Amino acid sequence: MTDGTTEGLNKAAVFICHCSGNISEHVDIDYVKKTLKAEGIPVYDYEYMCSSQGQALIKNKILEKNLDRVVIGSCTPSKHGTLFKKCVQEAGLNRAGLEIANLREQCAWVHPDVAGATEKAVSLLKAKLKRLENVEPLEDIKVDIAQKALVIGGGIAGITAALNLADNGIPTFLVEKDSSIGGQMAKIGKIFSPDKLAEECAMCSLSPLMNEVAAHPKITLLTWTEVEKISGSAGNFTVRLKKKPRYVKDNCTACGRCSRTCPVLIEDEFNCGYMDKKAISLRFSQSVPKVYSIDPDHCLQLNGEVCGKCETACKNGAIDFSQREEIVELNVGAVIVATGFEEYDVSQKPQYGYGIFENVMTQMELARVLGINGPTKGELLRVSDFSKACIDPAPSTCDSRCESSSDELSEAETPKRIVMIQCVGSRDEKEGGNRYCSRYCCMAALKHASLIKKRYPETDITICYIDVRAFGFYENYYRAVQEAGVNFVRGRPAEVIEKPDKSLVVRVEDTLNQKLRELPADLVVLSAAMIPSPGTRKIASVLNLSQDESGFIKEKHSKLKPVDSSLDGIFVCGTAQSPKDVTDTIAQAGLAAVRARAFITDSPKTLENEIATINRLLCTRCGECLKCPFDALSVNNSGRVVLDPLMCTGCGYCIEVCKEGAIQVAGFTKSQLKAEIEGVLEEGDMLGFVNSGIASLTCDNIGNSVLTYPSNVKLIKVPTGLVVDRDLVLHAFRHGASSILFVEDPPDSPRAEALYPLTVRHFEKLKEELGDSGNRIHFKKAYVPNIKGLAGTFTSLAREGEMIK
The missing domain is CATH 3.40.50 (Rossmann fold)
Structure with missing residues (x-):
């Protein structure tokens, strides 16, 4: 660390961060200091300006030199801008007196030529110094934070976050677009437990948490509901929700009479599209809330036909065909986004035959098949044999159907040869693929292979992989699966072909011995990539959140603020942020709840955004600015144009339309x-x-x-x-x-x-x-x-x- 002199410049100084070589290896900092000092500018540099020692240096020099203007040359302001603002304010400097020159992302990292990067660094710092010559103090606008939180998404991440918030005294709204909370985890029969080398019942862990949400006095559960719009600012968000009708009242006791009498059988999204659901149903047997819902697209009564059998069967009068869509408005201080993931559409890889050959499925579909409440009641069958299994959406009639179909079921054989293909849509540079690793796929394949081997030990299972990624204790699980007799072939298969008897052949090059192999299979299982759900993409758009190139919601800083989104007061967790397994999802959801609670309880809060200011002497009250797209400007009782600081986004629209130049954006x-x-x-x-x-x-x-x-x-x-x-x-x-x-x-x-x-x-x-x-x-x-x-x-x-x- 070195410093310069204060001669020749009035109360301004430059602080340059080396950023552990990220900046100093590409920018000649000694040359930058020499150039600025020659113009009488004090310059201080340090290895990590964002560290406590670096911040102490800034504060000490502000006080020692009586500085009123500071330029920091560092990484992008989106990383540490708030930190540095707080730092200079603690030293008594108005935040308007701070400028940050981006010497990393927009200089050192994009200009490999040291001479060019160095010259640009000098120009960026000089520009910020010159900008500060016209500094105008910014007024702090403080607002009270609404002491409520909103969690969007009712999967394991949303459930965990909501319970953490509620247990810590924060009234919380949990919004879920489906008729029940539970998310993707509810579809999984078993989750792996690497410390015990065993698989555990997923619903045994999830169901108690779901019921706890429903019973918690500080949680308001809103299912069948989506976020339509959000306005306001951090600490005071106004959220507009659209709540779809269930056509069933809350006094429903979930007796099931309505479903048993319903004549319409439809595809079950929860069971991967199999025809085992009625037009009035629960999403799954452990649904929360346990209230039936009517599908308006398939209900005969709602589509103009005479039916009403469910209404007649219901003893509580819970059926209500008059229900309509509702709009609900909430005021909350913080938002947690936990909108989850969906499986990659593997039909984009036609060489693997999904949607073409009947006996090709995904790992999520296999998880449902192996579940005791799945389409085959837990029996491992080829898809082409599903019709021989007992599939009945009305449990009370299952015994008679099972008796009549026992002969058919005995004819359905357990597949003897299963081939699993890894990285379908992941680690894929080709069009339609994703370059990232989805993290959970290897473990999902190992888990299902282990489950099948334990129940059907004679089954021959082969996993075709690029690299098996079993990090941490999961390596023990990987070894246990190998010892159980599961085969592994290193190579990405070229194609899957079908034989007349509906059996399959997987063609793959074994890259360990450079041999082409043809693997016979009765069932092929594709480990599909984890991609952002439609809900994640939609909510990122509605909330104006930054996304990475794959569509996941991008965190503010991967290490320092891993659950903070690009907007203050909005946090993200689980697979809405990136691919991860259940364990990491739960941990991150807990952190998001902690961050949201800290944000809410820090009231009143100072607004960070720079907003428009009105020069009363120049304003002619022409009214053009009242066309503000965000309704931030209005006329008060005195006839003056006034600004609502919570509605203003600082976009500058009013500047363009004001012919008198009476409006500017502060900063x-x-x-x-x-x-x-x-x-x-x-x-x-x-x-x-x-x-x-x-x-x-x-x-x-x-x-x-x-x-x-x-x-x-x-x-x-x-x-x-x-x-x-x-x-x-x-x-x-x-x-x-x-x-x-x-x-x-x-x-x-x-x-x-x-x-x-x-x-x-x-x-x-x-x-x-x-x-x-x-x-x-x-x-x-x-x-x-x-x-x-x-x-x-x-x-x-x-x-x-x-x-x-």
């Missing part, structure tokens, strides 16, 4: 943006105005993904491109910009849906106003998965600028 005033433009640009640079939401994170992910672009690409973060007017564009051209790129969030969330067409219209208007210079401005949507495309755009525009230069 993004025109003078601040002009100063940053002057500080960062050199002749021939490509300048990007980047939306501070998804677009900014996408730019960071270019660095995270080890992609590159030229060092003459300079990026300035803005709320949206709406704050950038003709004057700012011309100012950038005058200071050397060869071209300007507006990088905006895609219209994939309610906020972006409202803003995106406005930013497009604003860009087109600018292009027209600029005349010939309009050809030098460009527009691009920044989808998180399209980091290569964005990096390519940066590169092509930068190269054009170099040619002009």
Whole structure:
């Protein structure tokens, strides 16, 4: 750690983080310090500026040198911005006096040339210093936090989070889109227990927790319900829910008379689509709440036909065909997203025959078959033999049917040869696949192989694998399965073919001995990838949460804030965040509950977002700003335009429509943006105005993904491109910009849906106003998965600028 002098500069200093070499190995920090010191700027550097020692250095220098402006050169502000704001505030500095230059994701990691990265680092730091010359103190807006929480998703993650919150005194709403909580875990007959080398009943662990949720006085359970919209801000979210009708009242006793008399048999989603369900039913026998539901798509009465048999059979008068959809509004302080996963659609790999050959299934389907409440009552059968099993949705009549079908069932043979194919849709670089490992697939295959071997020891089981990933104590389980006689072939099968008797052949190259093999099979089981559920994708859009390139909800920091989402007050856990097994899901759900409780109890809370400010002297009360897409502006009883700080997103729409220049976004005033433009640009640079939401994170992910672009690409973060007017564009051209790129969030969330067409219209208007210079401005949507495309755009525009230069 070294420092500089304070001569020649009034109360400003720069602090540079080495980031354990992430920055210092690509940026010559000594050169940066020498350059800035030559201009009279005090410079301090440290290995880890985010550590307690690094923060102590910042605080001590603020107090010692009486600093009122601080620039920190470090990783992206999305990682440690809140930490550094808190640090300078504890030293008595207004948060407006802090600027963070992104020297890692948008400098060191994207520019392999040390000289280029170093020069850019200098320009980024100078730009932030110049921006601070126009600093205006930001007023802290404090709000009381609603002392309630919302958990979205009723699987094992949501159940665990809700119980943790409720047990700690937080009133909690648990919302589940299906008719019962339980999620995917309810479908699994057995879960593995590596410490005991045994399999345990999944429902024996899950069912008590489900019933505890229903009985807990601080949990309000809302099933058959989905989140439609969320508004407000961290600590005061207004959530709009849509509750579907069950057509059955809560006084239902789940006696089952209605289901037994119902004449309509339908596919059972819970049992992987098998025809063992009635149009009025429970999702599964241990459902919570234990109230029947009518499927409106298949109910004869609800589709205009005369039936009503269930209504006649019900002794409690619980059937109510008049029920309609309800809208429910909640006010909560924090939200936990636990919307889970779904299996990859293995029909995208037609070479394996799923959906083509009858006796090809997935591991989740095998889990249901092996379950005692599955389509074959736990009997291991080929799919083509399911019709010979006793499948009856009315338990009271099962005895008579079983007697009549006993001969048929005895004809159904247990498959003697089973081949399991791993990594179907996982660890797959080809189109339609996923590059990541789904983590649970290897253990699921080992578990099912073990279960089958214990019950049917003569069954020949072969697992075709790339690498068996059995981490930690699971390695013991892997060894036990090998010792049980399960065969392993290292190689990804090329294809599955069917013979006339419906048996199968799996063609695979054994990569250990370089031999092509043909494995005969009565049943082929595909270990399908874990992908984000439709609910996860939808809720990420509704809540405007950052997602990774695969669609899972991205955490704020994988180590420091592993369950915090990109938005304050919203947390994520379980398989909505990434693939994981039941054990890790439960642990992460507990942490999410702890983080949500800490957030809720920290009341009142200071709003972090910069919002619009109104200059009363310039406002003519024309009313144009009242068209705000988020209804943040209104006229009070005195006729003045006033701002609701909880509704304002700081998007800048009001700036564009205000002809008098009476509105600016705090922290993004025109003078601040002009100063940053002057500080960062050199002749021939490509300048990007980047939306501070998804677009900014996408730019960071270019660095995270080890992609590159030229060092003459300079990026300035803005709320949206709406704050950038003709004057700012011309100012950038005058200071050397060869071209300007507006990088905006895609219209994939309610906020972006409202803003995106406005930013497009604003860009087109600018292009027209600029005349010939309009050809030098460009527009691009920044989808998180399209980091290569964005990096390519940066590169092509930068190269054009170099040619002009």
